[in-house]
Amino acid sequence: MNISRIFAATRLAFLTLVAALFLNACGSSGSSDSDSVDITPVATTGMVGILFTDAPTDDYSAINLNVVKAILIGEDEKQEIVFEGSEPVNLLDLENFSEPLAFGEVQAGTYTKLRLIVDELELVPVIGEPIRPHLPGNGKIDMLDADGFTVLAGRTLLMEIDMDANKSIKITDAGNSGKVNFRPVVKVKIIDGPERHKLARVVGSVFGEPGTPEGGFVLCDIYSPDYCVDVMTKGSTSFFDNKGLGTDVSALSNGAMVVAVGMYDTEPSVVLNAVVIEVGSFAKQVQGSVVSEPLASKFPLLTDKEDVLLSVELQPGTKYFDVDGETSVDAIVVGPGHEVEGTKPADVDPTEDPDLMRAALVFIGAEEYEEVSGTIIDDPDPDMRSFLLTSTAGFDICVRVSDEADILFVDEANSKITIAQFDKLAMDQSVELFGLTAEDSCFEADEVIVEGAVAP
Secondary structure (H helix, E strand, C coil): CCHHHHHHHHHHHHHHHHHHHHHHHHHCCCCCHHHCCCCCCCCCEEEEEEEEECCCCCCEEEEEEEEEEEEEECHHHCEEEEEEEEEEEEHHHHCCEEEEEEEEEEECEEEEEEEEEEEEEEEEECCCCCECCECHHHHEEEEEEEEEEEECCCCEEEEEEECCCCCCEEEEEECCCCEEEEEECCEEEEECCCCCCCEEEEEEEEECCCCCCCCEEEEEECCCCCCEEEEECCCCCEEECCCCCEECHHHCCCCCEEEEEEEEECCCCCEEEEEEEEECCCEEEEEEEECCCCECCEEEEEECCCCCEEEEEEEEEEEEEECCEECCHHHCCCEEEEEEEEECCCCCCCCCCCCEEEEEEEECCCCCCEEEEEEECCCCECCCCEEEEEECCCCEEEEEEEEEEEEEEEECCCCEEEECCHHHCCCCCEEEEEEEECCCCCEEEEEEEEECCCCC
C-alpha cells in the first residue's frame, strides 16, 4: 500500500461522487437508466520505484553519491520526473542489499531512457585522502534500452540500478593536470514478478495496525516517507526485538521502527516478502572477515572499517544468504567479504562481552570473477556467441558470451550507457570482459563493456 496510492484512491472516490451527483441532476430531464453512461475514471498513470545497489570493492571505504533527479524519457524526448530533491547514497552500504531511492507517479507508457542527475561524488580510499572526481556531462548519467522500460497504468515498475564500484566507476589519471575523471558504467535491471534480485532492505515505521494486509503490515520508509510498501510475513520469517533476540509478530505495533529484509514481488501488486524483521532502531550492518568458524553459535568477525573484533552471536532464527540465495550456517568460512545484519545490544555487560553483535542475517562471501580487456579481432559468431580477442597483455583469447550476459556500450563523451544485444558486437571494438576462464581456456563472459557509442 503506497501512500501515493492512498491519495490516488481518494481522488478517484471524489471524482466518482461528483460524477454520480452530475448524473442524478441530469436524471430530472427524463433520461432513463438505459441511457446512463459509465464514466468511471480509467487509470492513466503508474508508479516507478528506483532501487540502488552496488558490489564489493577493496579500494574504497566509502563511495558517496548525491542524486538530485531521476527522469524517464520516451519518444520525442517526453520527460516524466520520478524524483527531484537531494538523496545521499553511500554505495558501499549496498553491497549485498538494495534500498529504495525514490518512488514516483508517471504517465503510463514505454520509455527508452532513464536519466540520473548527480551533483556530488566522493571516493574515500582505504588509504589516502578523499577524491572528488570531475563529473562528466554536468552530472548527467543516461541509461538507454532499445526495448524500453514499460510503465503500466495502475501498476508499479521496479528498476534496480547497479553501480558496481569495481566496474561502473573507472578512475583514470587525466594527463598531466592531476585531475581524476571517472566514467560511469551503470546497469538497470527490471524486477518483474518473483524474478531473482538482491535482497531489499527497507528501514521505516509501521503504518496502521499490523495484520493489514492479512499476514503483513504497511511499512513507510524513514528516508523516503512518501514510499510505503506492503510487507508480507509467513511462518519462515524471523522476527527480532531491539536487543537482537528472537520474538514474533506481536512485537509489531503502529508507529514501531522496523528494518525489513526480503525479496520484492510485483505480481499482482508490489509486496516485500520478508525473510527478516528487526523491531527497534538499533539494527546495524557490519562488513568484515571471519577469523574462525562458528563454535557454540558464535564466531569472531574483524570489521573492515574500524578493525574491531566483534563476537557475532547466532540466533535460532538467524538467516544465511550468499550470492545464489538462502543457505545455511555451514556456509560460513574463514576469510573476507562477509556482512552481518543485526543488533549490538546496549544492555550487555561490557566487561563480559564488550563487542557482542547478535546476528539477524549473515551474508556470506562475495562473487568471484576475472577481468580481461582487449580488442575484438574477428567477426563475432552470433550462433556460438563467441569471438577472438587480443588482450592488452598481448595474447589472443577465445571468448564465449553467456546468454544472460549484460552487454553495455559506454559513451563517455555523452555520459550514456546503452543496453545492447550480442549482434552489436563487432571487429575492432575495445572491450572489457568479466567472467571466468573455462577448462578449455576460453573465457566465459557474463558481462561485456564496450568503449564508445552503440552503432546504429
